[in-house]
């Protein structure tokens with residue numbers, strides 16, 4: 477009998493996970509807690525409240541699931557995997573103690589220091605005066621980071637003292653991020669290209685993906701406010717596999733060893749956001765989950781059986797070494813709703829979904845739902861990610877845009893420069 481997998485979360489990342497799991501030759505039964513109009517076609521949607529970590533864990537045994545794969549950070553930090561394991565359910569994802577690597581930037585800094593992992597100089601503060609003193613000692617530009625989860629909005633890179641003061645004040649005085657901003661990491665400003673390096677681990681063995689890059693600002697040329705990510709590409713031509721291996725040895729392995737040493741082993745995906753500075757690589761942040769939208773460009777390239785890969789990480793016995801991916805590249809282009817990254821307008825009717833899929837591209841749904849008469853309508857900031865593979869970055873890019881251009885809805889926002897201008901050495 478084939479296994480049953482429950483994917484937790486309902487965005488583009490989870491749609492990509494559902495599709496990757498569905499490719500397993502075993503043809504697993506796939507359930508999804510959360511979901512959207514696209515996932516509804518590929519998995520059985522289970523109405524569960526993801527904020528209710530204990531409730532989800534209590535229901536999982538009754539669903540007969542062999543593996544739970546958790547997408548978003550909030551339930552991880554809230555301890556969903558601990559609750560699942562306590563209920564006897566196998567889960568792919570870190571414990572709450574290990575998810576602190578994402579849930580607290582100050583904790584991540586402390587672990588990096590203990591593990592000898594290269595990162596920017598920083599000072600952790602809890603009041604405005606100490607924050608201003610840290611800015612004075614580190615100099616400008618300076619990054620002001622809310623310690624806790626802030627949905628990608630908790631970091632300001634300040635180029636003036638006034639901006640730094642404003643960002644510190646927002647966190648420490650005005651409580652703009654609530655408890656997540658009561659502690660602030662003040663970090664020296666750095667420059668250089670960024671890379672997202674994701675690796676699966678069972679707590680010891682490490683299986684990295686090829687390098688990926690996301691495009692965070694809403695506007696072309698990386699202008700305007702940050703979003704959750706407007707597109708992604710893999711591989712990154714300036715991060716060849718040999719360099720990715722070196723980065724995993726310098727970053728992921730020591731952190732994973734340090735977490736084991738502390739008695740809080742890390743199991744799941746460790747995602748390092750790394751800046752390639754003139755002084756060498758420096759870790760910007762850890763995420764303790766698959767990146768969104770990096771996953772939409774990584775999983776279409778995966779040649780390993782995703783079900784086996786994630787199960788062996790969750791159960792122990794993961795094979796060390798890079799995951800197997802196909803040659804070439806993948807590019808994912810995000811289509812966002814009117815108003816995003818502010819309050820997105822909902823309910824705009826989406827057309828062209830089938831035509832886009834017929835090109836061979838993957839059309840991953842994020843913020844979509846069913847409107848009147850069964851039409852698929854917008855229901856969130858990031859609405860869709862259209863991902864295509866190609867022989868090279870340029871080829872994948874052309875295919876992704878050709879498919880994305882077939883999809884229309886009122887107020888659609890799309891960056892036209894995802895994966896452009898890369899020195900494309902993939903072929």
Ligand code: AMP
Nearest residue numbers: 596619631633663664665666749760761
């Ligand atoms: P983070 O959530 O820590 O990855 O920060 C979000 C974004 O802010 C990063 O992707 C960088 O573009 C930028 N950033 C973070 N830390 C720094 C830093 N120390 N210097 C320059 N830019 C930074």
Ligand code: GLY
Nearest residue numbers: 690705767768769
């Ligand atoms: N793409 C950035 C993130 O998933 O946080």
